[in-house]
Amino acid sequence: MMEYKGKYEICDLSKTKTYPLATRPSEVYLKDLINLNDIVNEPLKYDSEELESLVTSIVEARKNGKPVIVFSGAHAVKNGLSPIYNDLIKRGIITAFGSNGAFTIHDFELALAGKTSESIPNALSKGLFGFAEETGKYINNALIHGNKLKIGYGESIGRLMSGEPFPEKVDFPNREISVPYTAFKHDVPFCVHCAIGTDIYHMSKYFDGEAVGGCSGRDFLIFAHEITKLSKGGVCLLIGSAVVGVEAYLKAFSIAANIGKPPKNLITADFDMRGANISDAQNNRKDKPTYYFRDIKSIVVRVPRAFEGKGYYIKGDQRVTLPSLYKLIMQKIG
Structure with a gap:
């Protein structure tokens, strides 16, 4: 249990009960999980001028040694899209x-x-969620x-899955x-940005906020360093992360x-x-809803405007748009 010496009472997580x-x-x-061969062999399910231009920018960026950075929310894992990320890495x-x-919970x-992915409505009232x-x-x-x-957080998980005893070896x-x-195996930084109290493992008797904050904080610094590599151009994708990913990008750009x-x-x-x-x-237009969509306001408009670039909004179900992005990239690189 975390040490606390303040004047208030805190919740004793040692009293919580778990199950296998x-x-x-x-x-x-x-x-x-999605099958990559199916994506390549099936007809393209989503296309637009914006997506075609984006794919061209991604492929050209990598040909010229420029970064392509992705920030993804957790639903990509729950939607079975992890194989796309793995192959592109x-x-x-x-x-x-x-x-x-x-993201790391579902991946783990x-x-x-x-x-x-548990059923929250069924588990919550029983104290099982x-x-x-x-x-x-x-x-x-x-x-x-x-x-x-x-x-960092990402490296810690990568080492754990690679077989290092952290503190015990897990298969x-x-x-x-x-x-x-x-x-981790391909030396690509995987940076995890956490907000304390938002993830289920924060409810565990094993939870240590200093450890979560320390590892996640180092990942933010790694992420910011990767952003500095965009000084000669590159591409940044935000996929299904309407708040945390937006703000991590925004602060790293600054x-x-x-x-x-x-x-x-x-x-x-x-x-x-x-x-x-x-x-x-x-x-x-502060009187309009779109102004308050952080992902659009910052990633599509403000950031590219600030840095002489161009922003795209790829609107659609990621179960369709992300496989289409992958298929078009595969076509471009042969």
Whole structure:
């Protein structure tokens, strides 16, 4: 339990009860992961001038040694899209990857147990939501050990899945489907940006906020360093992360500009499915809903405008738009 010496009472997480992950009903299984061959061989399901231009920018960026950075929310894992990220990392298309804590939870459970995503409405009233023993224990222990080593969150998970004892060795029979593991094996920074109290392993008796904050804080610095590599151009994608990913990008861009390494000719793209009027964000229309969509206002409009670039909004279900992005990239690179 975390040490506390303040004047208020705190919740004693040692009183919480857990159950084996293997016994938990789940909604997503290994069989639900997308098949890359199907993507390549099936007809293109989504296309637009914006997507075609974005793909050209991605391929040209990598041909010229410029970064392609992705920040993804957790639903990409739950939607079975991890194989796309893994293949683009292996092919050297993605040069750095950002995510939130939820992404690593679903990725971790698939790698360990072959299933993830519990039914919150069914579990919440019974006090069962978020209390699978292995998820809380192993992620927290990896971060506690990683914090002692002064390394980041992503590297801590990558080392754990690679077989290092953190503090005990854990077998991950499905680790090849893990994005943090794939990134670690291919020396691609996988940076996890956490907000304390937002992830289920924060509810665990193994939780150590100092470890989570320390490892995640180092990942933010790694992420910011990757952003400084955009000084000669590159591409940044935001996929299904409407708040955390936006703000991590925004602060990293500001750091890069502050230390004299601002991005130039930057291409950005936001993948989401909400209806939006981009001109409302462009014209600072505070009386319109789109102005308050952080992902559009910052990633599609403000950031490219600040750094002489161009921003795209790829509107649609990521189960359609992301495979289409992958298929078009594969066509471009042969």
